[in-house]
Amino acid sequence: GEDVEQSLFLSVREGDSSVINCTYTDSSSTYLYWYKQEPGAGLQLLTYIFSNMDMKQDQRLTVLLNKKDKHLSLRIADTQTGDSAIYFCAESIKAAGNKLTFGGGTRVLVKP
Amino acid sequence: KAGVTQTPRYLIKTRGQQVTLSCSPISGHRSVSWYQQTPGQGLQFLFEYFSETQRNKGNFPGRFSGRQFSNSRSEMNVSTLELGDSALYLCASGPGHANEKLFFGSGTQLSVL
Numbered sequence: 001g002e003d004v005e006q007s008l009f010l011s012v013r014e015g016d017s018s019v020i021n022c023t024y025t026d027s028s029s030t031y032l033y034w035y036k037q038e039p040g041a042g043l044q045l046l047t048y049i050f051s052n053m054d055m056k057q058d059q060r061l062t063v064l065l066n067k068k069d070k071h072l073s074l075r076i077a078d079t080q081t082g083d084s085a086i087y088f089c090a091e092s093i094k095a096a097g098n099k100l101t102f103g104g105g106t107r108v109l110v111k112p
Numbered sequence: 113k114a115g116v117t118q119t120p121r122y123l124i125k126t127r128g129q130q131v132t133l134s135c136s137p138i139s140g141h142r143s144v145s146w147y148q149q150t151p152g153q154g155l156q157f158l159f160e161y162f163s164e165t166q167r168n169k170g171n172f173p174g175r176f177s178g179r180q181f182s183n184s185r186s187e188m189n190v191s192t193l194e195l196g197d198s199a200l201y202l203c204a205s206g207p208g209h210a211n212e213k214l215f216f217g218s219g220t221q222l223s224v225l
Binding site: 044048102 | 155157212214218219
């Protein structure tokens with residue numbers, strides 16, 4: 001079945017790297033996504049990775065996928081105060097079309 | 113390109129009433145999905161529409177329904193509102209293929225009193 005888990009909270013100092021972790025259970029996941037949500041806003045797609053990839057880098061963002069352990073991580077380099085938000089990982093499964101299953105979200109607080 | 117537009121932004125209703133929410137996807141996108149976000153249950157999938165047909169459905173009661181028009185705009189309806197229906201309702205737009213990048217609107221915040 002589908003289940004996506006994330007830690008609840010992460011505190012980081014401005015300029016440091018942040019690493020947000022996510023685990024999923026469905027081995028038939030096709031795409032895994034990271035979304036960012038700021039207060040009072042919708043979800044902003046940050047990046048995504050296809051399930052046959054191990055890593056994807058996009059400017060300050062690095063996504064690592066360990067298929068064996070069903071573990072996904074998002075690393076944000078040089079974290080800024082504007083990165084303070086809730087981050088959601090999500091998976092889609094080939095058989096389920098565009099249905100996304102989301103984790104509970106990780107609240108990231110960046111301290112100056 | 114304009115983003116995903118959801119209206120209204122805020123809505124207050126009372127128990128027993130019904131409500132209709134609207135979503136206009138990104139121009140050229142043919143898939144519209146709806147999600148409910150609450151503090152207790154998180155983000156949950158309601159349904160997806162593609163070419164005016166419901167393509168996928170989540171585990172919500174029949175009080176939750178939707179439709180899609182020929183211009184890809186979608187509406188979601190909730191009848192006989194309950195207090196627990198208070199939530200942020202998010203709409204996601206996609207080109208139409210399965211397993212693709214989805215772009216979300218800012219949502220409609222529904223409060224049921």
